[in-house]
Amino acid sequence: MFNVEKAPAFLRDDLTHVWTRWHERAMDDQQQALAQWLDQDNTHPDQLLTAWGGSDFIAQSAMDRPDVFIQLLSSGELTQTFSLQTFSDLLAEMLANCENDKDLDRQLRLYRRRMMMRIVWRDFNRLADWNETTNDMSYLAEVVVQQTIDFHYQQLSQSWGTPMGKASGEQQQLLVLGMGKLGGFELNVSSDIDLIFAYPESGTTQGGRKEQSNQEFFNRLGQRVIKSIDAHTADGFVFRVDMRLRPYGQSGALVLNFDSLEEYYQTQGREWERYAMIKARVIAGPEEKAVELMNMLRPFTYRRYIDFSAIEALRDMKGLINREVARKGMSADVKLGAGGIREVEFIVQAFQLIRGGRDERLQTREVMTLLPLLESEGLMPEGVSQKLMAAYVFLRNTEHAIQGYQDKQTQALPVDEKDGERLAWVMGFDSWDAFIAQLDLHRNNVNQEFHAVVADSAESEGEEADDLSSWRPLWLDDLCQEDFAEQLSERGFEDADAVAKALCDLKKSRALLTMQAEGRARLDALMPKLLMLLSERDEQANTLSRILVLIEAVARRTAYLLLLVENPNALKQLVRLCGASPWIADQLARHPALLDELLDQRSLYNPPDLSALRDELRQEVLRVGWDDLEGQMETLRYFRMAHALRVAAAEVSGALPLMKVSDYLTWIAEVILEHVQALAWEQMVDRHGKPSHAEGEPEPEFIVVGYGKMGGIELGHGSDLDLVFIHNASSKGYTDGDKQLDNQTFYTRMGQKMIHILNTQTISGQLYEVDMRLRPSGNSGMLVSSLTAFEKYQRSEAWTWEHQALVRARVVAGGERLAKEFQQLRLDILCQQREKAKLVEDVVTMRQKMRDHLGTQGGEEEKASKFHLKQDAGGIVDIEFLVQYAVLSQAAEHPQVAHWTDNIRILGDLHSQGLMSAEQSDALIEAYKTFRSESHRLALQQQKNEVGADKFAEQRQQVQAIWAEWLG
Incomplete structure (x- = not known):
């Protein structure tokens, strides 16, 4: 027996009195056996002191069912962590010999008492943390519901037949939605359970004495299940069952089929029901139908857009609770009072309802999983999640200590002084005052954050x-x-x-x-x-x-x-x-969904770098299956728009200079192209298998080559993408799937799929406009070339302007080995010896054609009054052509100038190689930056890419002078 002297003073008399009174009364054999066991037990005395001193429920249960208590003490169950399967196996063993409802109901209650003694014992002695306690309670409820259904389903089927689906012809089963804390694996030690019953299809029973509708069958089954679990008998009860969360509440049918449920939530579901559905999960029923049911309910719970209307619903609910608390004098309630458990849940669920449709990570049910995620996403100030988590753990432990005392469903702090001291002792405090001080600290932290998130805007x-x-x-x-x-x-x-x-x-x-x-x-x-x-x-x-x-x-x-x-x-x-x-x-x-990007000023004006962009996109698309092409396309489009908005915001605010703006816009396109390629590959391989290769050869690869602004890392707002697709697979090979294709056809269709993903207009618009005209032979050429064919074309058929384009070509996505081979081929082509006079003629002729067609149009007077930043003489394209000519004419002797693809670094290399004076290089770089910066500004103002002729006149003249010196 435990040493009473170790108990706090206020408990000693009570414990001595209980123990003495129990010994003095006439005990049966089992009670005597327990008394002897306790007198001789050297393993549990300190734990027994805590359990009996803190919980009248454990002490009384031990006295009433000493056989069960001895079994707990001797079995080792008090020191073990149970899984869901363990709970299920123990209950199945106890129900194995049940022949009728009376046997079932009694064994359920004995099982519940045994498990509750174990759970409260482990909780009070801190052998289990609060999370294990709530998991155990949830497991307990889950196995009770499932096995009670199984028993009554079998009994009913013997009389009424088996319910079958009218459309599918499949056997129908009852599914149970666990709501609230049961759904979130957060059930407390004296909670009721909120349930919703459903079955998949309407139909009738077959094989019984009398045919009846599935609706009637499952109504009867539901009634029997509730009675077995909820009814009070001489052995007590199992769980109080609350069905009021079902459609239409108490006036609604006890059970509905999936179609009826879907119609209700689509047409009549209310905001508070969305809140309730956040934690819903199927706790009983076949797994495949559980998945179907949850997928059906998800659109009701989570909107695809950022939904701040949820805030109003939560405020209304909290207002009702506050008024009820005030009316009943429940301010000391650790669940419903200010700063209580419900406010922590409201904080989390506000973000879930607002953003859960867009971020599936927020659709998880557990508070302690969500709080750190919310802070890491910048939705809470730094450090707040830790405060809320600490408060939540303290409040849940307090709730268990209150309820485990007498197994009563209450969250109210005790009024009696001795009960208060008992609660403080179980919570590990020396006095009631010390406990209350800590409780108040946590509740103040919770209430402060609750007001910041959910409180009425008028208050803030x-x-x-x-x-x-x-x-x-x-x-x-x-x-x-x-x-x-x-x-x-x-x-x-x-x-x-x-x-x-x-x-x-x-x-x-x-x-x-x-x-x-x-x-x-x-x-x-x-x-x-x-x-x-x-x-x-x-x-x-x-x-x-x-x-x-x-x-x-x-x-x-x-x-x-x-x-x-x-x-x-x-x-x-x-x-x-x-x-x-x-x-x-x-x-x-x-x-308008982009308005969400305005919420966090830190991210709005600080776009992420390439690595962070890649990680962010990876996280976004992980929430969408590879086979959901529409979902993938919408995710990519929002990603691009959101980050383009951030870059534009940073640019107009002056937070990003021109070069960084182009970097970010190019990086956005790069990570999207990487994913589009991976997505097209997955879908093609899933259908046709992988392209083959000869034994001993490496697996074939595919690359995306960016030209123009993409290749030159100079994308602007709204730029299209100049792309070329290349592979290195054998033309004689075939894919290894059931629906075989030759390798060339496989990669051609893969390229077509990529263009479809990028070009298609969806409800969110177009991802990028793609231009493939720079591929070998232009629009008349193969959509996807082999590297061999690309090389042959570049060496024997390409025009000078195509070699100019190659100056700004780089691999932006695809296999590393093929990328290196392409880069080497590019350098080989650019470093060829060329006849200078012919090169000058080709470059100048092409440039003049572009000026004539794309430059400022109209009469001489109009041309003289305007300057087209890109196409007029002395503008952006003149600098680009000049750089391309310099590379093509000098790379044979100075290959370093062909290394980079962006004009700024090429100009720097032309100077470092002694091919261009510092004055010329600096002048071209400054003019190029100035023109492009102005071009970006005009794009954001939605204005034409032209200015008055007198603007930038000096820079323009410098470009023209250098052009004349290099190209005559």
């Missing part, structure tokens, strides 16, 4: 609320355009008339007149904030007109308006970026 506006007070009437009052303009002018708007007209037109627009009340309320909350921010900027009318295009575009998808209302910083970035660039405004209006 602070000083902004006062500032907005003068702007709300301006938008909400029914002012005529003249009065509107007058008040705007008084508030500092320079072009007040234009702003007033735009706003009045918006109010009269069809988009607003047809808005639902909820959407209009969101717009009314947004517009005063927007006007206040506009008043602090220049070009207010232009900025507003660009933003109003977005507002009208999302008039029917007002979750995006709510995103801006809920996130003041995102709205600030929207105003800033739309004011700086109509291109950015257009992208946001076309693809």
